[in-house]
Amino acid sequence: MDAPRLIVLIFLLLILFGSPNTQPPSPSQRRELEFQVAQERHALGLLSTSSYGDFDAAGNKWINVTGLRKEDGYAWNLLPGVQERARQQASMLVDAWYRSREARHTNAANDTSGGDIVDSTVPFYQNVTGLIHGSWARSEVGKDVPSPVLNLTALVPRMAYATTQYTWNVTGTTGEILFRLDEKQSKILELKDASAREITATLTLDDELSSRDGWQMTLHGIHYPRDGSIMLTTTGPRFAGIFALPYLALSKESFVAAQHLLNHTLNATIATQESASETDALGPWSSSPQIPSDFTMPTPHCEYIVYLQQHPIETRATNVESIETELRHPTGRLDITAPPLKMSAVLFSPDCGFVLESKGPPDFAPQYGHHLKGPKLETYDRSSRRMVFASALILCAEIFLLSDQMKDASTPSTRSRVSFYTIGIMAIGDGFVCVALLIIGVDYDAVSLPSIATAFLALFSLVFLGMKFMADVWTVQRPERDERRRQQQLHTAATSTAPLLPIAAPTTSITTASADTLPLPVTAPRPTSSFAATPTLQASQEPLVRNQSPNIAMTLPLPVETVQVNTAAREVSSLQTRFCLVLGGLLFITL
Numbered sequence: 392m393d394a395p396r397l398i399v400l401i402f403l404l405l406i407l408f409g410s411p412n413t414q415p416p417s418p419s420q421r422r423e424l425e426f427q428v429a430q431e432r433h434a435l436g437l438l439s440t441s442s443y444g445d446f447d448a449a450g451n452k453w454i455n456v457t458g459l460r461k462e463d464g465y466a467w468n469l470l471p472g473v474q475e476r477a478r479q480q481a482s483m484l485v486d487a488w489y490r491s492r493e494a495r496h497t498n499a500a501n502d503t504s505g506g507d508i509v510d511s512t513v514p515f516y517q518n519v520t521g522l523i524h525g526s527w528a529r530s531e532v533g534k535d536v537p538s539p540v541l542n543l544t545a546l547v548p549r550m551a552y553a554t555t556q557y558t559w560n561v562t563g564t565t566g567e568i569l570f571r572l573d574e575k576q577s578k579i580l581e582l583k584d585a586s587a588r589e590i591t592a593t594l595t596l597d598d599e600l601s602s603r604d605g606w607q608m609t610l611h612g613i614h615y616p617r618d619g620s621i622m623l624t625t626t627g628p629r630f631a632g633i634f635a636l637p638y639l640a641l642s643k644e645s646f647v648a649a650q651h652l653l654n655h656t657l658n659a660t661i662a663t664q665e666s667a668s669e670t671d672a673l674g675p676w677s678s679s680p681q682i683p684s685d686f687t688m689p690t691p692h693c694e695y696i697v698y699l700q701q702h703p704i705e706t707r708a709t710n711v712e713s714i715e716t717e718l719r720h721p722t723g724r725l726d727i728t729a730p731p732l733k734m735s736a737v738l739f740s741p742d743c744g745f746v747l748e749s750k751g752p753p754d755f756a757p758q759y760g761h762h763l764k765g766p767k768l769e770t771y772d773r774s775s776r777r778m779v780f781a782s783a784l785i786l787c788a789e790i791f792l793l794s795d796q797m798k799d800a801s802t803p804s805t806r807s808r809v810s811f812y813t814i815g816i817m818a819i820g821d822g823f824v825c826v827a828l829l830i831i832g833v834d835y836d837a838v839s840l841p842s843i844a845t846a847f848l849a850l851f852s853l854v855f856l857g858m859k860f861m862a863d864v865w866t867v868q869r870p871e872r873d874e875r876r877r878q879q880q881l882h883t884a885a886t887s888t889a890p891l892l893p894i895a896a897p898t899t900s901i902t903t904a905s906a907d908t909l910p911l912p913v914t915a916p917r918p919t920s921s922f923a924a925t926p927t928l929q930a931s932q933e934p935l936v937r938n939q940s941p942n943i944a945m946t947l948p949l950p951v952e953t954v955q956v957n958t959a960a961r962e963v964s965s966l967q968t969r970f971c972l973v974l975g976g977l978l979f980i981t982l
Contacts, residue, residue, distance in 0.1 A: 619701030818857030
C-alpha cells in the first residue's frame with residue numbers, strides 16, 4: 392500500500408474511533424427518559440415531605456415508590472433485623488475503641504516520660520476512597536426465611552424481561568467480596584447533629600458455588616463521616632434505591648442528613664436529565680451502567696442494600712486530619728503513616744430475601760477473616776507508582792545488559808552461539824510490558840505519566856534492540872541452517888532412491904595381452920572423463936561473437952554474494968513480519 396493511502400486510512404480510523412458519540416436519543420428512548428424523569432420527580436417529592444418512621448413494614452406503613460409498596464412483595468420483614476445487626480456492629484466497635492482509649496489514658500498517666508493523649512473523638516477517615524476486600528458468610532438474620540416470589544409483570548408493567556431467572560443471586564454459604572469506594576468529587580453537608588456526603592461504590596461479589604469470576608454492580612449511597620457509617624443501594628426499574636435510601640437510615644439524625652443531601656443532589660441530576668440530548672441520561676444511578684442490554688433486553692437481578700461501618704483508626708501520635716492532608720497533599724513527612732481502611736459489612740437483598748455479613752471477630756475467629764480491609768486510594772496510588780518505577784529500573788537494566796551482549800556478540804562466531812529463541816522470548820516479554828503499561832497509563836490517571844514513559848522504554852528495547860538482535864542472529868546462523876537443510880534433503884533423497892538403483896551386470900574383458908577388448912554391455916555404466924571438451928571458435932565466428940559481447944555481458948547472472956544478500960534481506964523482513972503477527976496474536980488472546 393502506498394504511503395499516502397496508508398496515512399489517509401489511519402486518519403479515517405482515528406476520526407471514526409476518536410469522535411464522541413453525540414447521537415440524539417430515538418423517539419422511544421426519549422419517551423423512556425420522560426417517563427423516568429416523571430417517576431424520579433414523584434419519588435423526590437415524596438422524600439421531601441416525609442419524616443423518619445414513615446416507612447415501617449411491621450407497622451403497615453408503606454411509601455408509594457417502586458419497591459416500598461406492600462403489593463411489591465419484597466422481604467421488608469427482614470429489615471429490622473438487618474438494621475439491628477448493623478447497629479450492633481457499630482456499637483461494638485466504638486465500645487472497644489473507648490475501652491482501648493481508657494487503657495491508653497491509664498498508661499499515659501503512669502508514664503513519667505509523658506505520653507500522647509488521644510482525643511475523645513472516635514478517629515474515622517473523613518474520605519474513605521479506597522479498596523477493601525474480605526470474605527462473607529450468610530447471616531443468622533433471615534436464615535430460614537423463604538425467598539419472596541415476585542410478579543415481575545405487575546411490578547414493572549412497561550418492561551418485558553427476557554427471562555425470569557435472577558442474576559446476582561447468591562446460593563452459596565461463603566465467598567469473597569470487594570468494594571471500590573469513591574467519594575473524591577462529593578462535598579460534605581454539615582448539619583447540627585450529623586454530616587453526610589455522597590459516595591459511589593463498585594461491588595464485586597464472588598460466590599463459592601458460582602462458575603463466574605463474580606458479580607459486579609454499581610451502588611450509590613451516603614457516607615456519614617462523624618460516625619463512620621455508610622449506606623449503599625442499587626437502583627433500577629424494580630427498586631428506586633437511591634430515593635428510598637433515607638427511609639432505611641439507622642437513626643433520625645441520619646434520616647434528616649440524608650434527606651437534606653439528596654434533595655439537593657437528586658434535584659440537580661434530574662435537571663441535567665431534562666436538559667440532556669444524549670442517551671447517557673438514561674439511568675444515571677443504574678447498578679449496571681456498563682451493560683446497555685438492561686434497557687434493550689433486560690434481565691431481572693437481585694437488588695442490594697449495604698450497611699458499612701468503618702472501624703476506628705489505630706493511630707496514636709497524629710490526628711486523622713493531618714494524615715488525610717498528607718495523603719492528598721504530600722509534603723514528605725516521614726512520621727506519618729496511613730493506617731489501612733477497615734470496615735464491617737451487612738448486605739441485604741429485599742427481593743431475593745438473603746442477608747450476608749463480613750467474616751471477622753467476634754462472630755468468626757481471626758483465621759477466618761478480619762472483615763473488610765484494604766488501602767486508601769492515595770496509598771494505593773503511591774504503591775502503584777513505586778511499582779511502575781521499579782519496572783522502569785528493570786527495563787533500564789535489561790537495555791544495558793542487552794546492549795552489552797550485542798557488543799560482545801559483534802562477530803559471526805559469537806553470534807552463532809547466541810540462542811535465537813531466547814532473544815525472541817525476551818522481545819515478546821517487552822511487547823507485553825509495553826502494551827500493559829499503555830493500557831494502565833490510559834485507564835489509571837495516578838500513574839499515567841510514569842506508565843507511558845516506562846512503556847516507551849519497553850518499546851525501545853523491543854524495536855531497536857530485541858528485534859535488531861534477532862535479525863542479526865538469524866542472518867549469521869542462516870548458512871548453518873541452510874547446510875543442515877541441504878544435508879537433510881540429501882539424506883532424504885538417498886534414502887528414498889537407494890532401493891531403486893539398478894544392479895550393474897558384471898563386465899567381461901580381455902587382458903591387454905591381446906590388443907582388443909570386448910565392448911561393455913548396454914546396461915553397464917560408462918566411464919566419465921574428468922576433462923571436458925573445450926569448444927573452439929572458427930575464424931569466421933569471431934566477428935559475430937565480438938559484436939554480440941555487450942548484450943551477452945548484460946544478460947550474465949548476478950554474483951552469488953548479491954543473490955545471498957537479497958535472499959537474507961527478504962528472510963529478515965519475513966521474520967519480522969511473522970514476529971509482529973505472533974506478538975499481536977498473543978496480546979489479543981491474553982490481554
